[in-house]
Amino acid sequence: MENLQDRWSIRSIAIAVVALMATSAAAYFIWQHQEKEVLQATLVPTETVDNFPIVEPTRKFGFVIDTFQVIEGEIESGMFFGDLLQDHKLSYADIEGIVQNTKEKFDAGKLRIGKKYTILTADTTQAADYFIYEPNVYEYIVIDLKNQSAKVEKRPVTIDQKASAGTIESSLWNAMVGNGMSFELAALMEDALQWSLDFHHVQKGDQFKLVYDEKYIEGEAVGIGDLHAAYYKTGDDEYHAIYFKSEDGEHEGYYDMKGQPMKKGFLRAPVKYARISSRYNLRRFHPVLKRTRPHFGTDYAAPYGTPIYAVGDGVVSRAGRTKGNGNFVKIKHDDTYQTQYLHMQKFAKGMAVGRHVKQGDVIGYVGSTGLATGPHVCFRFWMNGKQVNHLNLKFPPAKPLPEEILPEFETLRDQFMEQLSTVEFPEIEKVEEEEVEQLAETLGNP
Numbered sequence: 534m535e536n537l538q539d540r541w542s543i544r545s546i547a548i549a550v551v552a553l554m555a556t557s558a559a560a561y562f563i564w565q566h567q568e569k570e571v572l573q574a575t576l577v578p579t580e581t582v583d584n585f586p587i588v589e590p591t592r593k594f595g596f597v598i599d600t601f602q603v604i605e606g607e608i609e610s611g612m613f614f615g616d617l618l619q620d621h622k623l624s625y626a627d628i629e630g631i632v633q634n635t636k637e638k639f640d641a642g643k644l645r646i647g648k649k650y651t652i653l654t655a656d657t658t659q660a661a662d663y664f665i666y667e668p669n670v671y672e673y674i675v676i677d678l679k680n681q682s683a684k685v686e687k688r689p690v691t692i693d694q695k696a697s698a699g700t701i702e703s704s705l706w707n708a709m710v711g712n713g714m715s716f717e718l719a720a721l722m723e724d725a726l727q728w729s730l731d732f733h734h735v736q737k738g739d740q741f742k743l744v745y746d747e748k749y750i751e752g753e754a755v756g757i758g759d760l761h762a763a764y765y766k767t768g769d770d771e772y773h774a775i776y777f778k779s780e781d782g783e784h785e786g787y788y789d790m791k792g793q794p795m796k797k798g799f800l801r802a803p804v805k806y807a808r809i810s811s812r813y814n815l816r817r818f819h820p821v822l823k824r825t826r827p828h829f830g831t832d833y834a835a836p837y838g839t840p841i842y843a844v845g846d847g848v849v850s851r852a853g854r855t856k857g858n859g860n861f862v863k864i865k866h867d868d869t870y871q872t873q874y875l876h877m878q879k880f881a882k883g884m885a886v887g888r889h890v891k892q893g894d895v896i897g898y899v900g901s902t903g904l905a906t907g908p909h910v911c912f913r914f915w916m917n918g919k920q921v922n923h924l925n926l927k928f929p930p931a932k933p934l935p936e937e938i939l940p941e942f943e944t945l946r947d948q949f950m951e952q953l954s955t956v957e958f959p960e961i962e963k964v965e966e967e968e969v970e971q972l973a974e975t976l977g978n979p
Contacts, residue, residue: 594651594665594675595686601653601662608648614641621652621661623678631676635683639666639674670755691749692758698956701739705732708741712959718745721760723805725774725787728797730765731924733809733833739767742953762949763787775946779938792934792942799866799928800844800892802833803874803912804899810834810909813922829920830875830913837908839899841874842892844912849888849896852880858911859903862896875911876903 590597604621615628623631632641644650645668653663664676671690676683697718699708709719722743723732746758763774774795778785787795811832847866851873854860860877862884878900890896901908914923934942 594663594673596653596663598653601655602657604652604654606650608644608646608650610646612644614644617650617652618661618664618678621654623660627660627678627681631678631681634681635676638683638685639676670750688750690755692746693749694744694761694952695747696742696744696952696956698742698958699740700958701735701737701741703737705735714743715757717757718743718760720805721745721757722763722765725760725763725776725795726765726772727801728795729772730767731801732805733802733807736767739765740958741765742956742958744949744952762953764953775942775949777934777942777945779934779941784934784938788934788942788946790946792939794933796892797928798845799870799872799923800842801924803841803844803872804833804835804839804910805842807833807835807839807910813924830873830911831922831924832909832911834907834909835899837878837899837901839908840895841877841897841899841910843890843894843896844872845870845892847872847890849884849886849890852884852886852888855903857904859905860897860900861903864890864896869917871915873913873915875913876900876905876909878902878908 591599614632615625618628618631619625635641644666649667651663651665652661653665654661661678664678665673666676667673670688672685672687674683674685697712697714699712699714701708702711705719706716709716722741723730726732742764743760744762745760747754748756748758759776761776763772765772773790774787775790776786777788789795809831811828813831814828843864845864845866847864849862850865850871851861851863858875860880861873861875862877862880863871863873865871874897876899877897880897881895884896899908899910905911912923913920914926915921916926
């Protein structure tokens with residue numbers, strides 16, 4: 534009996550031990566499972582991390598500017614470089630050292646109103662670290678204020694070749710701006726066609742097409758590059774100008790469809806963007822002298838300071854001042870032709886007797902010196918010692934491209950003509966004055 538009880542006691546103990554082990558194992562398993570869940574809950578899956586946005590640092594002027602306090606502004610009237618730096622904890626001695634040590638690349642005395650600047654400061658309790666000045670859209674100057682050094686950085690420029698067209702309603706300016714083009718492009722078109730067209734007398738209904746390069750910085754249009762081809766139609770007359778440079782480099786310039794140079798002996802006018810205010814007239818009533826007196830020149834009215842160009846290559850034979858002519862320059866082009874430019878505000882630098890000038894060189898600036906009622910240049914033209922009306926003259930064409938060069942030119946010509954054919958003339962649409970002013974601010978007033 535006792536043996537039987539002992540056996541049951543041992544069996545009960547064994548069952549209890551097994552039950553305890555099972556319970557412990559279950560508890561351990563549950564604990565492990567819970568620990569795993571907790572651990573997994575604290576970990577972000579790889580795919581979730583991959584989906585997090587990566588914040589790129591803000592880079593500008595070659596700096597990660599997130600690490601600086603950034604002060605941006607524009608140069609205002611009466612603002613000086615020293616005052617700007619003194620406001621950012623730089624001493625007079627430091628500023629003087631910076632000005633002297635950076636003057637080869639940065640002229641602290643020529644900050645221009647409206648130009649942007651940026652000041653970078655790493656520790657606002659200390660002096661500023663960098664001053665960045667932007668004199669134009671193409672470059673900026675970084676001045677290291679602590680090391681007192683400066684470097685000029687060029688912005689990368691991309692080029693996009695474009696083709697555009699316009700129809701004149703009232704003026705070339707209106708036509709350009711009204712069709713989203715810069716007036717800078719009008720100046721290039723005038724340069725290309727100036728030997729064939731008088732742009733002082735454009736007419737309503739005139740049409741033009743252009744192939745040109747537009748410059749971009751960081752995706753924003755900043756200016757016009759080269760003009761490759763131009764087409765202009767006025768009345769029944771059509772004019773083409775194709776810019777060509779031969780592979781050997783010996784022939785370069787604008788040519789017509791047959792390879793004849795557009796450049797003739799003389800420019801049609803000595804100033805751009807001007808109007809003829811008085812023509813060659815042998816019985817003109819003089820506005821100052823109040824009597825009839827021959828007018829042997831052509832007057833081009835333009836704002837004070839407008840550049841005056843030599844209409845052809847030559848040598849300055851006279852440069853001085855008289856009571857009637859005011860400041861004037863006279864140029865001898867050859868034994869046949871001479872030209873004279875009167876009433877200048879001032880002469881171009883270095884303009885003196887014996888000076889060799891090339892066609893298109895600036896020789897002076899529009900003024901009203903001498904017997905003049907307002908700013909203009911009186912342009913006079915001599916042929917064989919006699920003053921003549923230059924607008925009535927037809928000059929012989931320059932030499933055409935050599936036969937062996939023509940195939941090279943014709944390939945380029947055909948390429949640009951195909952581009953010109955892809956653009957249509959816009960319908961004539963009057964641009965209101967307010968619209969012109971708004972567009973002028975965007976595209977650049979001449």
